[in-house]
Amino acid sequence: MREGARAVRLRAFAPAHLFDTLRQERRNVREDVEGGGTGIDHLLQPSLTQLGRQLPLYSVRAGFMVAFFGGGIASVLFTALNSQRLGRLARDAWWLLLGVVAFASLGIWTSHLARTGGELPWLGPAVENARELRYLNRALALAFFGLAYQAHRPYYKAAEFAGQTPPNPWGPGLVIAVLGVVAALAFHSLASFVPLLGASR
């Protein structure tokens, strides 16, 4: 399981150099005759000063691996890391939290069914289908990764054009994958304290 050929990293096109094309006598600049505003003042406010140095994104492959090995919670945490690097954690917070709640609920529910001998829809007894449950969790984690990729896809593309090298993901990836496993164990423990309506014994 490896991503498709790594998108060829290209430095953005090299236009005629700015300093070459700005010679007044060679450019046909259409000045605003009236000398009034052009209506783009709001676009000419500096955007980058307050942002600080741009942090490169972790690679798509790293996100895929964390989702595959670490599960749903790990995938959410890793995506949050990239959101934070993009400076849009506040904007992405709502669907990241939704992901945490969804995976936590799923983890607690399936653990509770396994403890109480309950049955999963279409799969049967939870205890006998532990492997299928693991596959299901993994598939859902990868599905979340897919959604996260779609949300951040323009930024991955922009990073390619900027020639950004993704940082080494091993450190944070391993930590987050371990946190994902710890979270799964925590859900298993929590399941014994959470009474679920309609759970079969």
Added chain:
Amino acid sequence: MRDEHIQLERLLEVGRLRDASQLLQRALGETPDDPSLHVYAARLCLAQSDTSGARDHVRQALRIAPDDMAARGALYEVELRDEQHAEAEQVLIPMIREQPRNAFLLATYARLMLVTFQLEKSRALVDEALRIDPEEPNVKLVDVLLAIVEGDRPRAEAQLQELIATDPDGEAIARTLLAWLCEQRRYAEALRLAQELLRVRPNDTELITCIIELRAATHWLGLPLWPQRRFGWLASVGLWFGFVVVVSVARRIDDAALALGLALSYLAYVIYSWTYDPLMRRWLRKRGL
């Protein structure tokens, strides 16, 4: 424009850096206070990846002529090369305020916003630049890149076709077409185009890296990786899912040998997919283009 300037322009364009350096040394010896010469010197330094030297020459040019647009443009390029994006923005904004209807400047700012992930602002700047001068090629180039980033393939394709129609031999257009072909995963065509570009710019290290990666992507030894190259991560997920289904079936029919065989084959394929690209690229680099 002085003869020297025309000569320097030509030499830098074709990459004859040694000749340009000699001519510059002579010219600067005669007229050390010509800001244009310092700007050419900055360009030469940038071509030699010497941003520190470029910065010195730009400072000289701005000391002589603080309002010289070419010198300020050179300062912008130096900041960009050093990845000082906030500083580059601080250089560019006053220039745009002085020439608010300069579509090229707006496109340059849009490109800066693109590589710093300010995508909405980049789109607003490109739209404004297109409104001012819909035929300016550099505006269209940024529009193509932005459309690729936004996933608007029809727009990117339409703009690219117009650009190629107006200037089929333009280098910047060719590079953008290269980006487009890679985006479309048309690696064989991209490789041919990249090789043509390399003839024009034989010392472009990024182009060389690009060609090596494209060669690895199109080599016959990489054929088993076709699903991933064509469909990206979806193919990886699909292959894993297929493996799970097949192994589950093998388990249910109680064929341990089959299940083991499938598992080992999948593992071998995973290892191959992990190691093929880095090994192939290393081999291609050693072998040479």
